[in-house]
Amino acid sequence: MxxxxxxxxxxxxxxxxxxxxxxxxxxxxxxxxxxxxxxxxxxxxxxxxxxxxxxxxxxxxxxxxxxxxxxxxxxxxxxxxxxxxxxxxxxxxxxxxxxxxxxxxxxxxxxxxxxxxxxxxxxxxxxxxxxxxxxxxxxxxxxxxxxxxxxxxxxxxxxxxxxxxxxxxxxxxxxxxxxxxxxxxxxxxxxxxxxxxxxxxxxxxxxxxxxxxxxxxxxxxxxxxxxxxxxxxxxxxxxxxxxxxxxxxxxxxxxxxxxxxxxxxxAPDGIAARQVCDGPICVSRAHEDRLAALAGPGREALAMLAKLPGAPTRVEEQTGSHSFVNPPARDAGVAYLDFQLNEALLTADAATLREAVLAGAGLPTCDQPYGASLADIGGRMIAAAYFTGELKPLPEYGTRWVTRQDGQVEEAWAKFRALPAEVQFSRIVALRRVLLTCQGDPLDTLVPGAMR
Incomplete structure (x- = not known):
């Protein structure tokens, strides 16, 4: 009462x-x-x-x-x-x-x-x-x-x-x-x-x-x-x-x-971020429905990357929190995909998913989130094109960004393709070192002078 x-x-x-x-x-x-x-x-x-x-x-x-x-x-x-x-x-x-x-x-x-x-x-x-x-x-x-x-x-x-x-x-x-x-x-x-x-x-x-x-x-x-x-x-x-x-x-x-x-x-959500795997291909439990779509393209991309020294052997979803001041986490043995920042990957087809794994020769950007640079995106685009033979926009940025910058990137890609095969290979290997340490210019590593 x-x-x-x-x-x-x-x-x-x-x-x-x-x-x-x-x-x-x-x-x-x-x-x-x-x-x-x-x-x-x-x-x-x-x-x-x-x-x-x-x-x-x-x-x-x-x-x-x-x-x-x-x-x-x-x-x-x-x-x-x-x-x-x-x-x-x-x-x-x-x-x-x-x-x-x-x-x-x-x-x-x-x-x-x-x-x-x-x-x-x-x-x-x-x-x-x-x-x-x-x-x-x-x-x-x-x-x-x-x-x-x-x-x-x-x-x-x-x-x-x-x-x-x-x-x-x-x-x-x-x-x-x-x-x-x-x-x-x-x-x-x-x-x-x-x-x-x-x-x-x-x-x-x-x-x-x-x-x-x-x-x-x-x-x-x-x-x-x-x-x-x-x-x-x-x-x-x-x-x-x-x-x-x-x-x-x-x-x-x-x-x-x-x-x-x-x-x-x-900290990672103990349930939503728990890995669900099909062999070397893993996604979070929250995005388990994407595992079947990613399994085939992921294995294809790993097979293409395998010729590189220290190539990644797994494809995993990035499950950590995103910083506004630090670049994404990276690991030489893992190609990370980010379904949280890149929502387009949640509905992407097999070719797009394969492109996402191959970008940067299996390594993520070194730029801060929301601070994409031509040097980083251009270098990672060309690295993916090295394996597929076709220069395409990176899935995380879509076509709107590349249409504003496509001239410079396409010019750099043409110069890169004109190089001897062994030179292309050595520069892709060098690009991985740059993206692992985040020290250096990715595009300039592939095509010296491309930004000048």
């Missing part, structure tokens, strides 16, 4: 509704990065959960601010002295109030994920239980934030408390987000950024949070929630000081557990 009353007369329903409306507004009304490769929010339930954690940069301040508004209720109604004379312990009332506000704020966040789950199913995305740790930590953070807001509102019942607390939380969340974005914004990573629930962009649809992040944040937000509740229920200065102990203990345990560098913020 008391809990039902709190649900009706508190701000709890509005807090949950605000989280729901704001989150869905971002996801459906803005075309932000969550709609784009390599991590569309409807491609994988875990990716959906990661994007919701990203949006907590805006949602968490709402939960905290709403809690602060509700925490000032007794003071605004002039009932503080009356309630202090009742025989019922203060934590009884605090439990009902905190339960109502925290539960409905968490429900709003959970409903957003429910919409995301429906979108994943409608779009034929990948569904697995890997999202659970990501979502559970997010739910815990929303509850902890609302309880801290309740406590601050009760302790500082001023009209400016709620907006000031929401703004401070927003500023802190933005700074935390900047620190976990892997150097993209020029801000160094720091573990203190993980004391908010905000995560950086997923950078891939086959990644999730590692156990160190999940465990550390769980401990921290449990401590934060307990402190918020104890401060809400406390009736003396001594009780309030003791109420800070869970907060301190949570930080002391969590900070050493958090990853030491930004490279540890994401």
């Amino acid at each position: 008391i809990l039902r009353t709190e649900l009706r007369r508190s701000i709890a329903p509005w807090a949950g509704l605000a989280l729901l409306v704001v989150a869905l507004g971002f996801l459906f009304l803005l075309s932000g990065p969550w709609w784009k490769t390599p991590a569309p929010w409807t491609g994988n339930t875990t990716t959906t959960a990661l994007w919701l954690r990203f949006l907590l940069v805006f949602l968490w301040p709402i939960a905290v601010g709403a809690g602060a508004i509700q925490g000032m209720r007794d003071s605004r109604s002039g009932m503080v002295e009356l309630l202090s004379t009742t025989s019922r312990p203060g934590w009884h009332r605090a439990l009902r109030l905190a339960g109502a506000v925290g539960a409905l704020a968490a429900l709003g966040f959970l409903l957003v994920f429910g919409v995301g789950l429906v979108m994943v199913l409608v779009n034929g995305g990948f569904v697995s239980v890997t999202f659970l740790p990501v979502m559970l930590v997010g739910l815990l953070a929303v509850v902890a934030g609302s309880w801290v807001g309740l406590a601050v509102g009760r302790l500082l019942p001023h009209p400016l408390t709620a907006p000031a607390l929401a703004v401070l939380t927003l500023v802190g969340s933005i700074l935390a987000w900047m620190s976990v974005e892997a150097g993209v914004l020029g801000v160094s990573y720091h573990r203190f950024g993980l004391l908010t629930p905000v995560l950086g962009q997923p950078r891939g649809s086959l990644v999730t949070t590692p156990a160190s992040v999940d465990l550390g944040q769980t401990v921290w937000f449990v401590g934060l929630a307990v402190t918020g509740f104890l401060l809400l229920a406390a009736n003396s200065a001594r009780a309030r000081l003791l109420g800070l102990l869970p907060l301190v203990a949570g930080a002391a345990i969590a900070l050493p557990v958090f990853p030491a560098s930004a490279d540890g913020l994401l």
